[in-house]
Amino acid sequence: MKISILPALSFFFVFLITCPAHSQTAPARKGTAERIKVHGKGLEGNLSGDSPDREVSVYLPPSYKTDKKRRYPVLYLLHGFTDNDAQWYGFTKHWINLPEVVDKAFADPAVREMIIVTPNAYTRFFGSFYSNSITTGNWEDFVAKELVSYIDSHYRTIPNAASRGLTGHSMGGYGTMRIGQKYPEIFSSIYLLSPCCMNTGIHANRSEEAARKIEAIQTIEEVQKADFGTKAAFATSASWSPNPSNPPFYLDLPTKNGQVQPMVMAKWAANAPLAMIDQYIPNLKKLNAIAFDAGSKDESIAASIKVLDGVLNNYKIKHTYEEYEGDHVNRIAERIEKKVLQFFSEHLSFEQPKRK
Structure with a gap:
């Protein structure tokens, strides 16, 4: 009895063609x-x-x-x-x-x-x-x-x-x-x-309420607990309007007693x-x-x-x-x-x- 291997070979080649070539799709190398x-x-x-x-x-x-x-x-x-x-x-x-x-x-x-x-x-x-x-x-x-x-x-x-x-x-x-x-x-x-x-318009539209909230901060712990906008005000002040004679934060905020400080805003604009x-x-x-x-x-x-x-x-x-x-x-x-x-x-x- 003769057994033909052609159908088996045909199936094998179809399998190779239709199945993913895993050996050719190696995962991306990692840095x-x-x-x-x-x-x-x-x-x-x-x-x-x-x-x-x-x-x-x-x-x-x-x-x-x-x-x-x-x-x-x-x-x-x-x-x-x-x-x-x-x-x-x-x-x-x-x-x-x-x-x-x-x-x-x-x-x-x-x-x-x-x-x-x-x-x-x-x-x-x-x-x-x-x-x-x-x-x-x-x-x-x-x-x-x-x-x-x-x-x-x-x-x-x-x-x-x-x-x-x-x-x-x-x-x-x-x-x-x-x-x-x-x-x-x-x-x-x-x-x-x-x-x-x-x-230059950064923080220019801050409300009076927000300004009062920022000025009320007295300690670094209060800064850490503050909202994002207050934190950003202190960070930008520390970066762009530093003041070595103004502890404890050594910076000048954009407002003082509710009044916009033109020199501080000028420094911010310059940055x-x-x-x-x-x-x-x-x-x-x-x-x-x-x-x-x-x-x-x-x-x-x-x-x-x-x-x-x-x-x-x-x-x-x-x-x-x-x-x-x-x-x-x-x-x-x-x-x-x-x-x-x-x-x-x-x-x-x-x-x-x-x-x-």
Whole structure:
């Protein structure tokens, strides 16, 4: 009795064609995240009493530990107000698990691997606004100079501006614009995610009741228990209107005895990127790439970046601007994966430095 093996073979080949090729769809390789401490000389002696030794989260791409001779561009990512780096990197309870987001993005061959660095800018007042202040410390200098220097000396980076990018969300988006437009010799490309505090109108419409509530605060414990708006008022005052002669907070609030303080408001206006932008146009023209976006339901911020778009168009500075369907936080992980990392993959230099 002869048994034909053709039907069996036919079934076998059909099985191979129609079933998923599991061996060809290996899971995305994972990078590693570590948390280190970096000393900030310019953060020493801040009147808030915050430590100058700052936690810094570092994401190393999948190939970092296997390709020992390879160097990488670095993306500096600045977190938002009331956040810290650990909440972004999965070291504590988080709303974004950045390593997972980045691993997913790097699974796409079109997105090139880079190191990502986030300093912990959480302060006594819940955020530094990445500004120089005797009250909270010189955060602008720490990010642009001290942190960059440390990362370049301790990791296999490509240590030039063409291979450094700067991005951030909310307060971090503010910091990105503030620092990015001042230091084109350090960062070559910037991406602002829902940047806060871009214009001079910040807190200008605060009610008399809110002002009284803020002025009534007497202790740091009361600040810690206060609502978000009150915390933001103290943080911005500490960053933009510090006063070494005004304990216990060493800052000047925008109102005193219910009256708006013009000098304080002038100082705040001087720290608004849209107010200072004209003097930094030559620097912005030196940047390799500029991008910014915001959710359409994040109305005040969406309105401010629309103004930024107009300013850059007026000066004929090339950039990318998008208002997408969303609010202040609901699609940030998606934006980082789908937009931010592609942007820096395209605009940063991945050229390996030549050996001397």
